[in-house]
Amino acid sequence: MENSGRFDLIIIGAGAMGSSAAYQAAKRGQKTLLLEQFDFLHHRGSSHGESRTIRATYPEPYYSPMVIESEKLWREAESEIGYNVFFKTEQIDLGPADNSSLLAVVANCKKHSINHRILNRHQSNSRFSISIPEDWIAVVTELGGVLKPTKAVAMFQTLAIKHGAVLKDKTEIVDVEMDECRSGVLVSSRLGEKFWGRKCIVTAGAWMCKLVEKVGDRGMVLPIQPVETTVFYWKIKGEEVDFSIGAGFPSFASYGEPYIYGTPALEFPDLIKITVHGGRECDPDKRTWGAAVAGTEGMTMAIGCLKEWIRSTFGERIDWEDGPVMSQSCLYSMTPDEDYIIDFLGGKFNEYVMVAGGFSGHGFKMAPVVGRILVDLASGGKAAAVQLNEEIKHFKLGRFEGNPRGNAKGFEDQVRLR
Numbered sequence: 001m002e003n004s005g006r007f008d009l010i011i012i013g014a015g016a017m018g019s020s021a022a023y024q025a026a027k028r029g030q031k032t033l034l035l036e037q038f039d040f041l042h043h044r045g046s047s048h049g050e051s052r053t054i055r056a057t058y059p060e061p062y063y064s065p066m067v068i069e070s071e072k073l074w075r076e077a078e079s080e081i082g083y084n085v086f087f088k089t090e091q092i093d094l095g096p097a098d099n100s101s102l103l104a105v106v107a108n109c110k111k112h113s114i115n116h117r118i119l120n121r122h123q124s125n126s127r128f129s130i131s132i133p134e135d136w137i138a139v140v141t142e143l144g145g146v147l148k149p150t151k152a153v154a155m156f157q158t159l160a161i162k163h164g165a166v167l168k169d170k171t172e173i174v175d176v177e178m179d180e181c182r183s184g185v186l187v188s189s190r191l192g193e194k195f196w197g198r199k200c201i202v203t204a205g206a207w208m209c210k211l212v213e214k215v216g217d218r219g220m221v222l223p224i225q226p227v228e229t230t231v232f233y234w235k236i237k238g239e240e241v242d243f244s245i246g247a248g249f250p251s252f253a254s255y256g257e258p259y260i261y262g263t264p265a266l267e268f269p270d271l272i273k274i275t276v277h278g279g280r281e282c283d284p285d286k287r288t289w290g291a292a293v294a295g296t297e298g299m300t301m302a303i304g305c306l307k308e309w310i311r312s313t314f315g316e317r318i319d320w321e322d323g324p325v326m327s328q329s330c331l332y333s334m335t336p337d338e339d340y341i342i343d344f345l346g347g348k349f350n351e352y353v354m355v356a357g358g359f360s361g362h363g364f365k366m367a368p369v370v371g372r373i374l375v376d377l378a379s380g381g382k383a384a385a386v387q388l389n390e391e392i393k394h395f396k397l398g399r400f401e402g403n404p405r406g407n408a409k410g411f412e413d414q415v416r417l418r
């Protein structure tokens, strides 16, 4: 077996979270190794593609401060690399005036002093040309916009290399063991390479459960369910510029049934992304890439809901009648409460191995702050003084002990499985 080096920190999984953590660690002078099973910037996980939305409007009070911090860190990384991955615009959250999630969003805006305006049907129409039903409201906040995922992950990886990290792709990790003698962990690849690390962070996305089941204490199963989701693009019939960030068009979410979200037009000419926050359970190694569900009841229903929503919200300015013109497949990693898992793995690994996963379809915007938190925790252990400590208490594994549902919520789930 080849011995391939000693590191302060080994990170397994080079999606948004692992790449951001590698950048943060290397920037602090830690000897860092980032390992990826496929090619870097591959399209088989969760962090590829043309757009992710950023918004501070969460019904849970603990996410908004993280987004606000993340915005600063996105800008810091951008200024270091010299190009933009974050295109800011307003965020608009639409929904019935009595919707419990939307009411919780408004309460959190007040709690965290997030500037917000509540528009009625008439105001939403005249400001954004977005039509909502009579009994709906529109909550407008300043922090919204689009992140470019593939470009952003490439940015983190480039910056990590610039600060001295070692990055290695096509390296599937199949084992992680404690090295009691030297107080560290030994990480092994399928091809027989071995890497030694003082600490290890696992950011394996939809493969998290499989990897932890293999290397963790006997019977350890993390409550993370891979879900295949399909993103839809629709043809703009009106003026594309009206749907652009330059014209003040917002990123948006609709808290109806189902939850629908989208981005301004900036990815493909004359197309706009409008899609349902949902999907179907899958094995990340046996993807159907959408084909097996193309004509199923679930997919037909999702497209039907989207058509109706687009017709009533944008009218004839978007071609809803002919259906979406393009789709893309991607993976969510769902936890039962849709909250992240960021914690020490515990058991035989005690504080040597950390896991960060279960980002439940809403993690991308947080990649900078999650990377920083992971490196703080890996450096300082359980007693580390970590910024946002109050917030990340909600992401501990212990919440599932004797309580498979996890954190209790006073509002409905957002992601729909079909």
Ligand SMILES: Cc1cc2nc3c(=O)[nH]c(=O)nc-3n(C[C@H](O)[C@H](O)[C@H](O)COP(=O)(O)OP(=O)(O)OC[C@H]3O[C@@H](n4cnc5c(N)ncnc54)[C@H](O)[C@@H]3O)c2cc1C
Residues within 6 Å of the ligand: 012, 013, 014, 015, 016, 017, 018, 035, 036, 037, 038, 044, 045, 046, 047, 048, 051, 052, 053, 054, 171, 172, 173, 174, 203, 204, 205, 206, 207, 208, 211, 229, 230, 231, 329, 330, 331, 332, 356, 357, 359, 360, 361, 362, 363, 364, 365, 366
């Ligand atoms: C369609 C879609 C839309 C989304 N929209 C938004 C949005 O608008 N806003 C938002 O904030 N978030 C959004 N998200 C969620 C966000 O993209 C994810 O939460 C985030 O990308 C998760 O990153 P990750 O690093 O945890 O996972 P991944 O990107 O999947 O990275 C995990 C990596 O680990 C590697 N790996 C796994 N096992 C091993 C192993 N054994 N050895 C080596 N490498 C391994 C994988 O190959 C993979 O590259 C969306 C997600 C999807 C799919």
